[in-house]
Amino acid sequence: MKLFLILDVALGFLMARLRQSIVAAVGVTFGVAMFIALVSFMSGLNDLLDGLILNRTPHIRFYNEIKPSASQPVNRSLLFQDAENFIRSVKPKDQGKEIYNSKAILQALKSDPTVIDVAPKAATQVFFNTGVIEIAGIVNGVDIQAEEKLFRFSDYVLEGDINDISNSSNSIFIGKGIADKLLVDIGDVIQVTTPKGDISSLKVAGIFQFGLAEIDNSTSYASLATVQKLLVKPASYITDIQIKLTDIKNAPATAFALSKEFGVDAVDIQTANSQFETGSKVRTIISYAVGITLLIVAGFGIYNILNMLIYEKMDSIAILKATGFSGRDVQGVFILLSLIIGIAGGLSGLLFGLGLTALIDNIPFETPSLPTIKTYPIVYSGVYYVIGITFAMVTTFFAGLFPARKASKLDPVTIIRGK
Amino acid sequence: MANMENEPVLRTKGISKSFFDPVENKVLKDVTFQIERGSFCSIVGKSGCGKSTLLYILSTMDTDFEGELYLDGQSLRGLSNMELARVRNEKIGFVFQFHYLLDEFTVLKNVILPGIKLGKLTKEQLEHEAMGLLKIMGVDDQAMKKPNQLSGGQKQRIAIARALINKPVIIMGDEPTGNLDKKNTEIVFEIFKELSQERKQSLLVVTHDDDFARRTDRIIEMEDGRIIKS
Ligand SMILES: Nc1ncnc2c1ncn2[C@@H]1O[C@H](COP(=O)(O)OP(=O)(O)O)[C@@H](O)[C@H]1O
Ligand SMILES: [Mg+2]
Numbered sequence: 001m002k003l004f005l006i007l008d009v010a011l012g013f014l015m016a017r018l019r020q021s022i023v024a025a026v027g028v029t030f031g032v033a034m035f036i037a038l039v040s041f042m043s044g045l046n047d048l049l050d051g052l053i054l055n056r057t058p059h060i061r062f063y064n065e066i067k068p069s070a071s072q073p074v075n076r077s078l079l080f081q082d083a084e085n086f087i088r089s090v091k092p093k094d095q096g097k098e099i100y101n102s103k104a105i106l107q108a109l110k111s112d113p114t115v116i117d118v119a120p121k122a123a124t125q126v127f128f129n130t131g132v133i134e135i136a137g138i139v140n141g142v143d144i145q146a147e148e149k150l151f152r153f154s155d156y157v158l159e160g161d162i163n164d165i166s167n168s169s170n171s172i173f174i175g176k177g178i179a180d181k182l183l184v185d186i187g188d189v190i191q192v193t194t195p196k197g198d199i200s201s202l203k204v205a206g207i208f209q210f211g212l213a214e215i216d217n218s219t220s221y222a223s224l225a226t227v228q229k230l231l232v233k234p235a236s237y238i239t240d241i242q243i244k245l246t247d248i249k250n251a252p253a254t255a256f257a258l259s260k261e262f263g264v265d266a267v268d269i270q271t272a273n274s275q276f277e278t279g280s281k282v283r284t285i286i287s288y289a290v291g292i293t294l295l296i297v298a299g300f301g302i303y304n305i306l307n308m309l310i311y312e313k314m315d316s317i318a319i320l321k322a323t324g325f326s327g328r329d330v331q332g333v334f335i336l337l338s339l340i341i342g343i344a345g346g347l348s349g350l351l352f353g354l355g356l357t358a359l360i361d362n363i364p365f366e367t368p369s370l371p372t373i374k375t376y377p378i379v380y381s382g383v384y385y386v387i388g389i390t391f392a393m394v395t396t397f398f399a400g401l402f403p404a405r406k407a408s409k410l411d412p413v414t415i416i417r418g419k
Numbered sequence: 420m421a422n423m424e425n426e427p428v429l430r431t432k433g434i435s436k437s438f439f440d441p442v443e444n445k446v447l448k449d450v451t452f453q454i455e456r457g458s459f460c461s462i463v464g465k466s467g468c469g470k471s472t473l474l475y476i477l478s479t480m481d482t483d484f485e486g487e488l489y490l491d492g493q494s495l496r497g498l499s500n501m502e503l504a505r506v507r508n509e510k511i512g513f514v515f516q517f518h519y520l521l522d523e524f525t526v527l528k529n530v531i532l533p534g535i536k537l538g539k540l541t542k543e544q545l546e547h548e549a550m551g552l553l554k555i556m557g558v559d560d561q562a563m564k565k566p567n568q569l570s571g572g573q574k575q576r577i578a579i580a581r582a583l584i585n586k587p588v589i590i591m592g593d594e595p596t597g598n599l600d601k602k603n604t605e606i607v608f609e610i611f612k613e614l615s616q617e618r619k620q621s622l623l624v625v626t627h628d629d630d631f632a633r634r635t636d637r638i639i640e641m642e643d644g645r646i647i648k649s
Contacts, residue, residue: 005535012523319519322480323533323581324508326501413475416515416593 006329009320010336017309024305025345027298028396032349032388035291037356039384042287044377046280052211056151057269058119058242059251060258064099065265066092102238105262114246114254119146121240122227128174128220129191130182137178137218139192141227150244153208153221155372159186160206166223171205177217179207192230200230211367292391298345299395302338306403310334310410317407318415331408338400339393346392350385426492427453428589428621429477434486436472446472447484448644454589457619459611461632464641470625473641474593477623478511479503491588508537512582514592519578520566526553526577527562534584545584552580556610572603579610583620590614592624596631608634 014021068090074080099105102120109118122141127134144165147153154162157173164171172190174182184190188204202222209216222230228237241264245251251268259266270277310317317330361378430453437445446469454460462470475481477488479495482503488495491510498506507513520529530549534540540548553559556576558569566574575595582590590611596604608631614620615636624635632638640648 002538005532008535009532012521016523315519316521316523319521320532321504322478322507322513322515322519324504324536324585326504328501329504329536413480416475416480416519417471 002329003332006332006336010333010340013309013313013316013333014337014340017305017312020305020308021341024298024301025341025348027301028295028342028345028392029349029352031291031294031298031395032346032392033352033356034294035287035391036350036353036384036388037360038287038291039284039387040353040357040378040380041360041376042283043379043381043384046283047379048373048377050280053273054269056210056215057273058150059245059248059269060243060255060266061272062099062105062241062243062258062262062264062266063239064097066097068092097239098233099238099241099264101262102236102241105241105264106238108262109241109243109258114250116244116246117146117149119143119150119242120224120238121242122224122231122233122237123239124227124231125195126230127193128178128182129193130184133182134193135178135181135218137175137220139172139220139222139227139230141222141224141230143224144221147221150242156208156210158207158209162206164205165221168203168205169223169226169229170200170202171222171226172202173206173208173221174204175216175219176207176209177213178220179204181217194230196231198230198232202226291388295391295395298392299399302341302396302399303403305341306334306338306400307406309337310403310407314410314415317410318412321410321412322416327408330410331404334404334407335397335400338396338404342392342396342400346389346396349392350389353385353388426456427489428456428491429454429623430487430489431477432487434473434476434484434488436469436476436481436484446644447476450486450644450646452639452646452649454621454623456588456621457615459615459622459636460624460639461635461637462623462625462639462641463627463629463632466627468641469644470641471593474591474623474625478513478591479507508533509585510588512579512585512587512590514575514578514582514590514595516594516597520574520581522565522567524565525563526558526566526569529566529577530581530584533581537585539585549580549584552583553577555613556580557606572599572606575599575603575607576610579607583614589621589623592622592626594625594627596626596628604628604631 072085072087072090074085074087106118106120109115120143124139124141126137126139128137129135142165144153144162148162158176160173162173165173172192174184174190179185182190184204186204186206189201190204191199192202193199208221224238225235228235231237245254248269252270255266255268320330321327357378357380360376363376365373365376367373432451434447434450435445436447437443450473462473464470472481476484479490490506495503495506520526521532524532527546527549530552531542531545534545534548535542550559550562553562556579558573558576558580561569561573561577566577569577575598579590579595596607599607611622611624612634615622624631626632637649639646
């Protein structure tokens with residue numbers, strides 16, 4: 001009942017200054033809409049840029065690091081057990097890059113419910129040759145089905161059918177950079193030289209492009225068997241095991257645990273790519289800062305109109321007080337007024353924000369390095385809308401609070417006398 | 420509350436007030452008087468003698484004074500601003516020299532607004548009541564207009580209707596006819612007279628119109644912050 005009355009009076013004042021009220025509301029609309037468009041777009045961009053790396057990166061990678069033995073012979077000698085042993089010029093021991101007992105590890109990982117899938121890999125450095133040209137690069141021997149499942153390899157294939165990798169031996173998919181340098185196309189044969197000096201001829205079955213020049217200029221994919229044959233190794237030879245987990249957040253802990261369990265080195269995605277998280281965070285902070293700044297500017301607009309309204313409606317405030325409205329009632333009127341402007345502006349801001357993001361979402365954005373992206377990236381999330389409207393309400397509340405308190409303190413006698 | 424009927428509607432004891440602007444200026448000096456229920460009193464005095472200042476104190480809008488003030492048998496000392504607002508709303512009807520209607524609302528809405536605030540009657544009941552009051556004032560045909568479309572005399576009659584909506588124990592007026600022509604002054608006086616005689620409404624009206632004052636039940640004369648004759 002009382003709220004109704006206060007709302008009634010607030011609306012009356014609002015109608016008396018409808019044009020300025022609308023202008024103030026449009027300020028809020030603009031702030032909220034820009035905030036939503038900006039955050040949605042920045043998040044889209046973040047996901048895109050992260051995806052560029054993170055989609056290509058396993059949550060955990062198991063491998064054998066080249067490093068010195070953890071326990072040097074002198075430490076094992078009973079004679080020097082209580083002594084502090086200094087050893088200089090320790091050299092790493094070449095245990096090879098092979099993961100031993102890989103079959104058992106693969107089996108164990110595949111039956112683990114927190115693991116989405118497992119992709120084994122046998123990678124080696126090579127030289128690609130045609131004629132007299134030699135390009136240093138890498139051949140990844142992979143299980144192409146697992147690779148497709150974990151990393152959506154086919155998204156990045158420009159030409160060729162990925163199944164050819166497993167179907168016909170001695171086939172190879174090469175990065176676009178290599179193809180351009182070697183001037184080869186599908187069906188051509190290239191020579192590959194291993195570090196041991198063995199030379200093989202492989203047929204180009206496809207060309208891919210990840211959008212990262214470093215990879216596209218040096219990397220190629222073949223079947224596990226092809227690489228094992230290339231290196232003259234048995235069918236159990238594997239250098240990397242890559243897994244994805246159901247929850248990426250568990251990667252560091254799981255990596256640590258599994259590394260101990262299997263006795264191999266493991267690196268998790270967070271450790272391997274910490275710089276990307278930093279970049280995402282900075283972009284997120286920037287978009288929030290800009291959006292919030294816009295809303296605060298809108299808040300000043302509301303502050304202004306309310307101050308003007310109070311000045312104009314001084315007589316009305318005096319008469320309300322003289323006829324029995326308390327200071328708190330008057331304060332309520334002006335806060336409500338501000339909230340009405342905030343809600344109206346904020347809600348239309350949500351709509352405009354949605355429209356603006358939809359618009360950005362439809363702007364063509366085609367770049368050869370991102371074959372799957374056709375338009376600018378947008379993330380649609382209710383959270384941004386909730387944040388937008390909440391912040392609009394908070395800003396307008398405070399923008400209204402100060403003028404409202406001023407109005408509540410106005411002394412009716414001074415105003416009535418002033419005539 | 421049995422003796423309420425005998426209790427004067429308004430009673431003061433030794434009201435004094437000073438302004439410090441920048442030196443002390445004692446505007447009211449030991450003002451003690453009372454208004455009986457149902458009487459129509461006028462306050463007269465030279466300009467600047469403290470009539471308005473006294474009326475603002477009596478109407479609870481100015482709380483910065485010394486002395487005692489009883490309205491309807493209740494001491495107003497120590498009441499919070501909220502409680503004083505409630506007292507004004509329920510017990511006092513105020514009519515100013517300038518009409519102070521809210522231009523953003525219709526005439527009818529202006530009249531019922533203090534009633535909605537009081538919350539004793541529904542909106543429909545209040546509207547019915549207000550139409551009756553507007554009819555007495557002879558402006559019922561203007562109920563749906565905005566105040567800025569009306570003449571000064573009409574506005575003042577609407578302000579009186581608004582002052583009456585909550586059936587106050589007393590109506591106070593600070594030169595309510597000060598801004599009106601002779602004809603409208605006459606109309607407003609007749610309305611006050613009628614309220615006094617037919618409704619036993621207590622009225623306290625500041626005026627500098629001697630003719631107006633002479634026709635009230637009682638004249639309170641002020642000079643230099645004191646009551647010299649009443
Ligand atoms: N706010 C104020 N500050 C200082 N002096 C004031 C103020 N209001 C009124 N006065 C002084 O108080 C005296 C009485 O004023 P007022 O009550 O308005 O007189 P009246 O209504 O009888 O003409 C005058 O001398 C006036 O100058
Ligand atoms: Mg005066």
